[in-house]
Amino acid sequence: MSRVYNFSAGPAVLPEEVLKEAAEEMLDYRGTGMSVMEMSHRSKAFDTIIKEAEADLRELMKIPDNYKVLFLQGGASQQFAMIPMNLMKNGTADYIVTGQWAKKAYQEACLYGKANKIATSEDKTFSYIPDCSDLPVSEDADYVYICENNTIYGTKYKELPNTKGKTLVADVSSCFLSEPVDVEKYGVIYGGVQKNIGPAGVVIVIIREDLITEDVLAGTPTMLRYKTHADADSLYNTPPAYGIYICGKVFKWIKKMGGLTAMKERNEKKAKILYDYLDESSLFKGTVEKKDRSLMNVPFVTGSEELDAKFVKEAKAAGFENLKGHRSVGGMRASIYNAMPIEGVEALVAFMKKFEKENA
Numbered sequence: 638m639s640r641v642y643n644f645s646a647g648p649a650v651l652p653e654e655v656l657k658e659a660a661e662e663m664l665d666y667r668g669t670g671m672s673v674m675e676m677s678h679r680s681k682a683f684d685t686i687i688k689e690a691e692a693d694l695r696e697l698m699k700i701p702d703n704y705k706v707l708f709l710q711g712g713a714s715q716q717f718a719m720i721p722m723n724l725m726k727n728g729t730a731d732y733i734v735t736g737q738w739a740k741k742a743y744q745e746a747c748l749y750g751k752a753n754k755i756a757t758s759e760d761k762t763f764s765y766i767p768d769c770s771d772l773p774v775s776e777d778a779d780y781v782y783i784c785e786n787n788t789i790y791g792t793k794y795k796e797l798p799n800t801k802g803k804t805l806v807a808d809v810s811s812c813f814l815s816e817p818v819d820v821e822k823y824g825v826i827y828g829g830v831q832k833n834i835g836p837a838g839v840v841i842v843i844i845r846e847d848l849i850t851e852d853v854l855a856g857t858p859t860m861l862r863y864k865t866h867a868d869a870d871s872l873y874n875t876p877p878a879y880g881i882y883i884c885g886k887v888f889k890w891i892k893k894m895g896g897l898t899a900m901k902e903r904n905e906k907k908a909k910i911l912y913d914y915l916d917e918s919s920l921f922k923g924t925v926e927k928k929d930r931s932l933m934n935v936p937f938v939t940g941s942e943e944l945d946a947k948f949v950k951e952a953k954a955a956g957f958e959n960l961k962g963h964r965s966v967g968g969m970r971a972s973i974y975n976a977m978p979i980e981g982v983e984a985l986v987a988f989m990k991k992f993e994k995e996n997a
């Protein structure tokens with residue numbers, strides 16, 4: 638068996654320990670004689686799995702009691718619709734557009750009400766986070782929406798926007814559990830788990846209870862109402878059971894690693910190795926404003942498309958996978974999520990140094 642260093646933006650690297658444990662439990666989950674994939678979501682064994690997963694997540698993120706944790710399906714993209722359908726009571730919401738994912742969410746919201754783009758960084762290909770200290774937040778906005786870490790462009794809000802008292806809704810797909818968060822600052826925090834937590838198929842929504850109401854947009858399907866899932870503790874219908882089981886294992890792995898403070902330190906250390914090199918290299922350059930750099934997704938270029946392609950190809954041959962940048966921006970991108978070991982980043986930088994020398 639040989640494992641590569643996988644820099645994919647998602648689905649992405651998972652902790653090896655977790656994968657090994659899952660493999661050991663594949664045929665017979667703790668004496669049940671079956672795999673978690675094969676068991677009823679109403680069984681005692683699964684009940685324990687989902688309850689423990691929620692409890693561990695609550696502990697990790699210090700989620701207050703007046704927030705619900707929902708394990709849903711449909712990916713992060715389903716939330717682009719669910720959020721306006723459930724939260725647009727006044728029919729108005731403000732969006733800060735800092736990349737493709739925020740833009741898609743904004744465009745989706747336009748289908749359901751008045752969505753206002755109150756700030757954007759599209760003028761410079763989303764290479765920075767706009768100043769959000771005094772935005773023209775709408776008087777009747779039901780919420781202000783952000784994508785907190787921009788997976789494609791590699792930017793991250795270092796400070797949350799001043800929403801002037803309005804509910805903050807955040808897509809944290811690509812920075813979920815990468816550092817401590819103050820849940821109370823948000824009305825809704827959500828993310829697809831396939832970036833930093835588990836296998837594709839699960840989306841986690843952390844939502845303040847007062848936002849879960851029956852007063853939703855007319856025609857909202859039962860499955861797209863937060864209340865349906867909150868009332869049933871995420872078991873209204875068959876949940877993505879195996880995915881939730883793996884997420885639960887990753888929560889336990891993070892707890893063992895020291896929790897979110899330790900994750901942040903580790904992630905800062907990893908990102909620094911790569912950013913420091915990008916700053917000193919005469920071949921490779923980072924593409925975003927330094928103050929807005931993401932700890933999770935690190936895009937870079939050589940300045941020559943030909944050399945970029947050569948780098949990606951040679952890197953792949955040397956065991957560094959998925960370094961090609963998003964199809965919309967080109968260049969390279971190294972996603973260095975929680976489960977990427979520090980050795981992976983060190984090895985990548987050593988390889989980049991060698992490439993730089995050979996191609997000077």
Ligand SMILES: *Cc1c(COP(=O)(O)O)cnc(C)c1O
Binds near residue numbers: 714715788
């Ligand atoms: C990947 C990603 C999405 C889309 O997730 P799906 O689960 O494929 O719908 C949305 N937002 C962000 C920030 C992402 O990184």
